[in-house]
Amino acid sequence: MGACCLMAIEKLSDGRWKADIEPVKGKRFRKIFKTKGEAQRFEASCRAKLVDNKDWSPKPKDKRRLSELMQLWYDLHGHSLRYAAGRLRKLLYLAKRLRDPVAIRLDPHVYANDRRLRMEAGTSPKTLNNELGYLRAVYNELRGLGVIDYPNPLELVKPLRVQERELSWLTNEQIAELLEAIRTGCDNPHVEVIVLICLATGARWSEAEKLKQHSVRNRVITFSGTKSGKVRSVPISAELEARIIRHWREHGQPNSAITAFRRALARTTIKLPKGQAAHALRHTFASHFIQNGGNIVTLQRILGHSSLAMTMRYAHLAPDHLQDALRFGPISASIPAL
Template sequence: MAIEQLPDGRWKVDIEPVKGKRYRKTVKTKGEALRFEATCRTKCIESRDWSPKPKDRRKLSELIDRYHHLHGHTLTDGARVRLILLALARELSDPVAVSLTANLYCEVRHSQLSAGVHQKTVNNRLGYLKAVYNQLRRLGDIDYVNPLDFVRPLRLQERPLSFLTSDQIAELLEALDVRQGVPGIGLVARVCLSTGARWGEAQGLTPDRVRNGSVTFANTKSKRTRTIPVAPSLETSLLEHFKRHGLFSNCMLTFSRALATTSIKLPAGQATHVLRHTFASHFVINGGNILTLQKILGHSSLAMTMRYAHLSPDHLQDALTFNPLFDTSSTVTKSQKQKTPKTC
């Protein structure tokens, strides 16, 4: 018999649609059994080489390794992302990847948040895990939908961006310049303040990328090179440094130590990146164009650059004159003056 019910209530399919090709499968319902039988007979008629694809029983950790092998290794921080994903798989008890549910993931996310994991970190992990399923499906390595498709990232409270005032910039540069053991650390900071570069981009400059009154940043986060004009004095200082000391050394830790000796207090997680925020903030405060700023910073999306828009001198100034508490009697417009009759 092609289909029969087993004592435990399940249904067993045992068919041989083509001589020498026999297919067996155990399913939960009779409907599934009938569909499997019909599929096998139809496919074997269309192609004698067809055979049903076995169910994907790979664990989540195996899928993560497969993702890293096919795609993850091409990412700038691919090795770090793989370790984060494997740790997340262990927290999820490493289920069969196809059986992972949004409910299970959210339970583990709740535990992470209760343990003090930052919401931004949790959102990053969700994005990494979604990328595993999405990328493998695009590559044809899995044939099922992403089980986390409908899990939304947490809505984060936006924090005001911190940037340095002119006095704080002078104080910081003075603290960096006295660090004689690390030549050029103050120069790297000046490059960041003059171009909005990330610390790693400025620290990675080479003599051939400083020419014609500009600096060119390579190996950037967006994978694109950027060329930004700089003052002649900064260009001269950079070339003199390369001639006397060679390339910049890794001095990010020294920067943090120098920063700690100043009166400057920054939010947790900010150190060298405050220089990039400072450039962008002063650029907008001084009337710079937001689209030009996007190109200078190398943002792929204007939404990232718009974080600085509120610093523009005319940003939402209508709120000052159009609010219900504004005293209109204290303001006399030019047209009102013209309508006022002259007295003898």
């Protein structure tokens, strides 16, 4: 009977004919006719619907593997994202680690176990959470496009809890020490001006390093090609503007200077956590901004954070926050005067 579950015609004791038809599982029709020909025509009608009506035709099982879905995601959507090629490489590496299962049968337990092994081997929880987000995005985007019609198998997998790291920032004395080390022993002339831009605007190192001449005018720096993809502008002093323009006139556009910066930093007494060398300049701007009474919402706009929650990491440095610790702490009134 082809793809149907049941199609039967039988003669009843009273001479009539019964058609018992189940074209697809869950859709069963029983009908009694006066003649066998009527019953047969009814059966033929059901056969035709089975062919013509997609709701009556059982869908073939989706046997595409995880790597195939990843490539489809890239071709249909991912190619438009920043760092798209790098994202695809990470996804395909993950598919290989998971032994490239049939995508619809990706087992959350297998995924979670592999995640545990990688964390024990030294992969950071933040990296693993990013990968979970990338995997979920593949399924969600393809389902939205109609490429797949089943739920995301990792929908209920929770991200790992990430221990928030203390943000390192430089004191005024450390800033002076760093600039002195750059001025007296740095072999790259671009390092100092990049550091000054980062300290004055909270820019990321890459944003300051790739700055174009037309982006500095009327005492405002405009950053484009940012991490968030949004353009933002930050005012600077007339002195810094003149310093930047003079530097470009004498040395041209900055080139890759991060290695020279790290060498200069190593010659100081400043100790920063791994991975926070150049980014500490951004933290330094934000920390001093809040300590000096700056508004947290204004800081969000200056830094280009997409959500205020990211900027709130600096809120504890606000002067009123610090004074509240003194005023409302449990032993503030119990210590005798000297």
